[in-house]
Amino acid sequence: MFPRPIIDPAIATIAPGFHAVSLFADARGTTPVAIDPSVLADACRFVAEGGPVWAEAHLASWAETYTRFGAKPNRTPCSAQALRKRVLKDGTLPAINPVVDLYNAASLRFAVPVGGENIEAYAGAPRLTIADGSEPFDTIANGEPAIEYATLGEVIWRDDVGVTCRRWNWRQGSRTRLDTFTGRMWFVLESLDTMPLAALDEAATFLELGLRTLIPGCFIAREPLAA
Structure with missing residues (x-):
């Protein structure tokens, strides 16, 4: 029913401690319900109070990993660092839509990059690999649609058509952006070895339970991934 995400073996040379959890959700034929807005607000409050004990070390590891493939983490940080910085500066995050708010809450609460994609828009399986440019x-x-190209050596998520997320998990593309939650969706939570594996599993459970609450009756397939 769902394509299995592929991790290029070369990723292990850049991030030997990389682990991830993949969640596919099929919401076809279901009726979403309202999500409690306190889910995102509580996550923002938790970050403002310090967040999980591994947060600083984990996000520092992501910054170091970014430099290994030529990115500048102060300029283009990993998604979890970008969200955390916004909350520490502004105290909150604006609501976008229930499913994005949910995975942003998971990212903030567990200091882990979380991506959400419209798998219906994919051509082939998601692949984490190194770009040839x-x-x-x-x-x-x-404000206008545009085409960019990955840089040589950059870590990217891609499908058979092109890049779906640049600089590992820095910026998602518009083609596969998740702007509905009535079809088939794919989520990926990504960690390095400075985040406990038990915490990664807990973050995936937080997201899975949130999806089941938001979309009663949806089918979810969960799978661990590693470099």
């Missing part, structure tokens, strides 16, 4: 990336520039 020819891969197109659909994005928005100055």
Whole structure:
């Protein structure tokens, strides 16, 4: 029913302690219900109070990993660091839609990058790999649709068409962006070895239970991934 995500063996040379959890959700034929807005607010409050004990070490590991493939983490940080910085600065995050708010809450609460994708828009399986520089990336520039290209050596998520997320988990593309939660969705939570594996599993459970609450009756397939 769902394509199995593929991790390029070369990723282990950049992040030997990389682990992830993949969650596919099929919400076809279901009726979503309202999500408690306190889920995101509580996660923001938890970050403002310090967050999990592994947060600083884990996000520092992501910054170090980014430098290994030529990225500048102060300029293009991993998604979890970007969310955390916004909350520490502003005290909160604006609501986007229930499913995005839910996975943002998981990212904040567990200091872990979490991505959500419209798997219906994919061509082939999601693949974490190293770019050769020819891969197109659909994005928005100055308010208009635009095509960029990954840089040589950059870690990317991609499918058979092109890049779906640049600089590992820094920026998602517009082609596979998750803007509905009535079809088939894919979520990935990504950790390095400075985050306890038990905490990664707990974060995936938080997201899975949230999805089951938001979309009663949805089918979810969960799978661990590693470099």
